Amino acid sequence: MARPSKYTPEFRRRAVEEVLDRQRTVTEVANSLSMTTPETLRRWVVQARIDRGLVVGPTTEELAEIKALRKEVADQQRTIEILKAATTFFARENDPSQR
Secondary structure (H helix, E strand, O other), rough: EEEEEOHHHHHHHHHHHHHOOOOOOHHHHHHHOOOOOOHHHHHHHHHHHHHHOOOOOOHHHHHEEEEEHHHHHHHHHHHHHHHHHHHHHHHHHHOHHHH
């Protein structure tokens, strides 16, 4: 499980707006907000540009959907493995040549 973010969604939104809407540099905004590293803000800005349609790429909603689908597929694969094991077990139980 991922650790919780130390930045609130409101903080993220305001920081990204400073860069995109007010034409300030990522480093300048990160330093003014006392962020540990400007790279975090840089990633937020890249994703915000994608979400706003300024750059081609998977949006936040699409990334969330992909993550959920991958989790679902993994769960279904585990279920299939359990069912295969159960089928094998019961097939041996009913096999007359095994008696």
